[in-house]
Amino acid sequence: MKRFAFKILIVLLLILTSCVNSDSAAASSENRYLDNCYMYMSLRKDDGIGAVLNRFNINTGEVTVLCPDPLCEHRNDCIFSTVNRFYVFKNILILPFDYHFDEATQERWYEAVRYDFVTNETKVFLNYGLSGRTMSDFSIVDGYLWGKYLMYEADNPYDKPTEGYRTYRYDIIADELEYMDDFVDIPTFIYDNRYYFINDIMIYSTDLSGNDKIETDIPVPIWTPAQLDMSEMDNGYLYYIGYGSDPDSDIRIEYIIRINLLTGEYSQFQLPQLWNFRIYDGFLYYIPVYDEYQYYLGHDDFKNKDIVNNTGGKLMRIPLSGGEPETVIDLGDEYLPSYSAIIEVDGKLIVDYGGFDTHEMFGVMTWYKSGGGKIVYDTVSGEYAVYPRTWNRPGGFLHEQNVF
Numbered sequence: 001m002k003r004f005a006f007k008i009l010i011v012l013l014l015i016l017t018s019c020v021n022s023d024s025a026a027a028s029s030e031n032r033y034l035d036n037c038y039m040y041m042s043l044r045k046d047d048g049i050g051a052v053l054n055r056f057n058i059n060t061g062e063v064t065v066l067c068p069d070p071l072c073e074h075r076n077d078c079i080f081s082t083v084n085r086f087y088v089f090k091n092i093l094i095l096p097f098d099y100h101f102d103e104a105t106q107e108r109w110y111e112a113v114r115y116d117f118v119t120n121e122t123k124v125f126l127n128y129g130l131s132g133r134t135m136s137d138f139s140i141v142d143g144y145l146w147g148k149y150l151m152y153e154a155d156n157p158y159d160k161p162t163e164g165y166r167t168y169r170y171d172i173i174a175d176e177l178e179y180m181d182d183f184v185d186i187p188t189f190i191y192d193n194r195y196y197f198i199n200d201i202m203i204y205s206t207d208l209s210g211n212d213k214i215e216t217d218i219p220v221p222i223w224t225p226a227q228l229d230m231s232e233m234d235n236g237y238l239y240y241i242g243y244g245s246d247p248d249s250d251i252r253i254e255y256i257i258r259i260n261l262l263t264g265e266y267s268q269f270q271l272p273q274l275w276n277f278r279i280y281d282g283f284l285y286y287i288p289v290y291d292e293y294q295y296y297l298g299h300d301d302f303k304n305k306d307i308v309n310n311t312g313g314k315l316m317r318i319p320l321s322g323g324e325p326e327t328v329i330d331l332g333d334e335y336l337p338s339y340s341a342i343i344e345v346d347g348k349l350i351v352d353y354g355g356f357d358t359h360e361m362f363g364v365m366t367w368y369k370s371g372g373g374k375i376v377y378d379t380v381s382g383e384y385a386v387y388p389r390t391w392n393r394p395g396g397f398l399h400e401q402n403v404f
C-alpha cells in the first residue's frame with residue numbers, strides 16, 4: 001500500500017476514533033435497542049443547541065423522540081435531553097452520567113438515572129455528588145451496569161474512605177447498587193465464569209470476585225476502541241481490532257486479531273483500506289476507501305477544496321477467517337457514508353450516509369453537511385433499505401451526530 005494511502009487511512013481512523021467513542025465503543029449496539037428501534041442522539045432542530053434522544057425503527061425508518069411527553073421542550077429538566085452516555089437493557093433506559101444544573105443555587109452535579117419504558121417511571125439510583133466528577137468507564141455486563149468514576153473526599157456524600165476512583169455495579173432489573181472495591185477496572189465481558197478486561201494494551205481476566213488475575217498475551221496493541229466479535233466464544237475465540245507499525249516506517253497498520261482466550265493462541269491479518277467498519281458474526285463489514293478513485297461531488301469555494309467521494313458508495317465484507325472481500329451493497333457515488341460507526345442490531349447493520357447542501361456565505365458558495373439518512377442492511381437475507389434524512393419530517397430532527 002502506498003504511503004499516501006496510509007496517511008489518508010490514519011486521518012480517517014483518527015476522526016473515526018473520536019466518533020466511535022462518542023457512540024460508545026464495542027459491543028454496545030445491542031444496548032441501544034428495544035422493540036425494533038435503535039436509540040441515538042441528535043441535535044434539536046428548533047434551537048440548534050440542545051440534543052435529544054431519538055429512536056429509529058429499523059424496519060420502517062420511522063424516527064420518533066424518546067421523551068413520552070408531547071408538550072415537553074426537552075430542556076434541562078428533561079432526562080432525554082443532552083445525554084452524554086446511555087444504554088438500553090431490556091425495557092430500562094440507563095443514563096449513567098446525567099448532568100444537572102440548578103439555576104437557583106448554581107449547583108452542578110451528575111446522577112445515574114434509570115427510566116422504565118413500560119411504566120414511564122424515572123429513578124435516580126446514584127448521585128455522584130456536587131461539583132463535577134470525571135466521567136470514566138461504563139459497560140453493561142451480565143445484567144449489570146458497571147461504572148467507575150472519580151470522586152473527591154471534600155464533598156463526598158457517601159461513606160467512601162479515600163478519594164479516587166471507585167467502581168460500582170448496578171443490577172438493572174433488581175434495581176440494586178453495590179460497590180466493587182476489589183475491581184480496579186470495569187469488565188468488558190464475561191466468559192467461562194471469568195470477567196475479562198480489555199484496555200489499550202492488554203487483556204486480562206479475574207474470577208467473579210476480582211481476584212486470580214491472569215493476563216492474556218496479545219500480538220499487537222488493541223486499537224481503541226476495540227470492536228469485538230463474540231460469535232465464536234463457544235470455542236473461546238475472541239476477535240478484535242489491533243494495530244502495529246509498518247516495518248519500513250512508523251506508519252500505523254490495523255489488524256484483525258483472533259485470539260483463543262483458553263489457550264492463548266492467536267492469528268492475525270491486515271485490514272483493507274477502509275472508512276469505518278463493524279465486526280459481526282464472522283465477518284468484517286466495512287466501507288472501503290479507494291485512493292485511486294475519487295468521485296467529484298463539487299467544490300467548496302469558502303474552504304477552497306473539492307468535495308469527493310472515494311468510497312464508491314459500497315458496503316463490503318471480508319470473512320474474519322480470511323478470504324476475498326465481497327461487495328454486499330453498491331449504492332453508487334451519491335451515497336457518501338458518514339464517519340459514524342456502523343451499528344449492528346438484531347443481525348441488521350445501520351450505515352449512516354451524509355448529505356450536502358450549498359449556501360452562500362460572504363459572497364462565495366460553500367457546502368455544508370446536512371441531513372443524510374440511514375441504510376439498513378439485513379446480514380441474513382442480504383436485503384437493504386435506504387431511508388432519507390429526517391430533516392423536515394414531522395418531528396423534524398437533524399441527524400447532527402450522523403452526518404458526514
Ligand SMILES: [Zn+2]
Pocket residue numbers: 067068069072073074075078079080081
Ligand atoms: Zn422531554
